[in-house]
Amino acid sequence: MKLAVCIKRVPDMEGRFKIAASGTGIDEAGLKFDMSDFDGYAAEVAIQITEKLGAGEVTVISLGPDVVQETLRKALSMGAHRAVQLKHDAPVSDGLAIATALAAELKDRGYDLILCGRMAVDTQNRSTGAFIAELLGLPVITAISQLNVEGGVVRARRELEGAYELIECPLPAVVTIDEGIARARYPSLKGIMAAKKKPMDVRPAQLGAITYQLEKMELPAERAAGRIVGEGKDAVPELVRLLKEEAKVL
């Protein structure tokens, strides 16, 4: 079984962001980058499938400048077998253009199952997985929380508000992974050492036509500082008064 996992390198979301001088992106100075969480779950799911089968191969693919090799290497150290960098140095925000490049890479390479994160945690477009499926003419199940692949059939579960649905489709297929399915494993040193010897192919990204441009990025206005009314029981009446009269929430 051949599995492909598309992963994205994203900034650490705990950092404090600044808008870059261009006004259309974030200032990357001082930020740390790692694999997008959902893509980590996707890689973990794919690796677990090959571990369970005792056979198969997981290829991880990422689009971007050479720094994405670091992220790919992490997936390799988790247990993926090979990596492909679709080299493209300038930032791209158009999900369709990215999906086109990924689909060109995925096409005709005999992948049985293609996994993506439900969304990238930074841009949260939720589009790439579905676009890839459409471009390849494959069925897609999005935001799945359980996955079972057996006898050429994918069975997946999706969480809904207070309910869930079970979906089945034949392979090959595309799935996008929600949280709760598996935690990305912490790579062992053994894995990190092994990853250094695994193949990493670099090919130019065949981006699709750009269909839209990011115009402007802005930070939300700073919230006004909170106010401490007092401490202990004595402060309660004043707090209630303020909640009623100023905040008007009571």
Next chain:
Amino acid sequence: MTASNGIFALIVVAAAAFFSYNVQRLVGYLRVGRLDDSRWNDVPHRIWNLVTIGVFQRKIFRDAVAGPMHAAIFWGFCVLSAGTVEFLAAGIVPGFSFARFMPQWAFRFYMGNQDLWGALVIGAVAFALWRRLTHRVKRLQGAETHANDPLFILSWIGALMVTMFLAESFHMVAHAESATPFYRPISFALATMLTWVPVGAAEVIHAVSWWAHGLLVLGFLNYLPYSKHLHVVASLPNVYLSNTSGPGQVGVMQSMDLEADVEQFGAKDIEQLSWKSLMDGFACTECGRCTAVCPANITGKLLSPRKIIVNVRERLETRAPAVLMADGSGPVADDRLLLDGFITEQELWACTTCRACVQECPVSIDHVSVILEMRRNLVLSESRFPEEVVPAFESMEQRGSPWAFDPGERGKWSDGMHIPTMAELAERGETADLLYFVGCMGSFDERAKKTTVAFAKIMQAAGVNFAILGREEKCNGDPARRMGNEYLYQMLARENVETLAKYKVRTIVTACPHCMHQLGSEYPQFGGNYDVIHHSTFIEHLMAQGRVPLRQDLHEAVSTFTYHDSCYLGRYNQIYDAPRETLKRALPVVNLVEMPRSGDRGLCCGAGGGRMWMEENEGRRINAERADEALATGAQAVAVACPFCMTMLNDSISSRDAAIPVYDIAEVVAERLA
């Protein structure tokens, strides 16, 4: 030479040969372990350890009851061994006596001591048996102990002494003309009571006792290698070769070559443990002093440091023959590895690395290093660890702090305090006398930040020229290293060493004992050599110099304090007095009351060894145990000198009805600044 001498000579030779075979066999087993050449340096210091810990039983005496008892048996053993040599020689060469080589006074002194120590040993053995049989001493219990072995051994020693006295006194009865009353008072007193025994019968009883004594001695010698009593042979070499009382800084983890082409990182089985750790197994006599002081064990967790060491020996004795005999055909299959087969993950993760077990061990066994080598295997080779530590690992890697704070906000506590960063000074072409390494707790934790500010204010008041690293500071790596993640640790350590080299830092102060231990004791492994001073020492020093301006009034809200010792300050760095002195100087009218477990016997707060980031669902909580002890002193406040102790004690104490405040010593001093 008579036929009986000949037979005895043969028995002695056979016993010696068998004993020597066993010693060689066991020493050979140590070759199975990992190379460790850190045991041969600083001979004078090692001899000092041998003399103080070994010969003078320094650590044995830490137990006021068992201490004198054991010392009597041990010193008796040393003295009586000389008698045994004479005894064996006389058995082979008739008429042999040390009297031939000694002036008369020396020989009489020697003989007198044989009697004296023989009697003391009998007394001590009788006491030990009585104690074992009537008092179920808690530390002597435990599933991992060989429960009947001690009774057997004590009885055997008792029998050795009894036969010695019987042989000697009946010899006196039979040869009244040559009796030496003055020099062997006890044997002579016995003989005096036995004069009614006919000479012929006395001869026979003497002969029987003599043979019994001889056979018991040789039998005992050969029983040792098969028993926990092997410690008789292994202890002194173990004390000499141990690094737990120096030479060098204690409690330092050995570095790992992460590029090494090895099958296992860390220890999965005995082959990956240092040969010295294997020797610890031979030196252990299951006294349980380690387990009795283990905070995890005390609070009802499975971990028992004694069991770890007993398991090492058990596994060594089954595994080593297989490895050594395999003549290149590879190790014999055995699915009960040390990890999982003997020692479980649950035990390994319960350790707080507080070193109480190591401090207590009378024969300088290093339990913690076995536990940590096995944690390294779990993390580096198998990626097995409590899942709640993943965020800590990831955050240390991503943000240089075990908590998910923005690294850019590391210096935020100093806003408005006019404290320069090293980078700012360098830009102006200036430098600072010393660097304040704040640490992650001190930088990000709301409670610990108050300590940070307090310490900075004290230094400012004293006119100290210091700077911080601000956002360039990273976690010292201690949590990663103690949790077995040497890879992450070395990454952080190297980054910090690089940053410190950039500013040519020589002297560092810190309020965190974990930062202090890393920077001062473990960073030299990566070329980082600094004078690292804990804030307790530093504040005391400033106060002693009269540089800290204090208010002169003596009004205090709190009249009694108790001080809780941090493990990494105390047992790792031997700083016990400085924090207490600091408190006394700051609060001349305040009483300092000690908890029962204080100083080098202090009980851990429960946060060390990465336990800070793990759930504590097994047994009682360690911080609750310690908080109980602090509250029981009746003190009105608790003082600490470590941000981790602060969190742990504060968490438990503040949840009580009778809550009392917990202060860092720096806060106490800053509160009194003029």
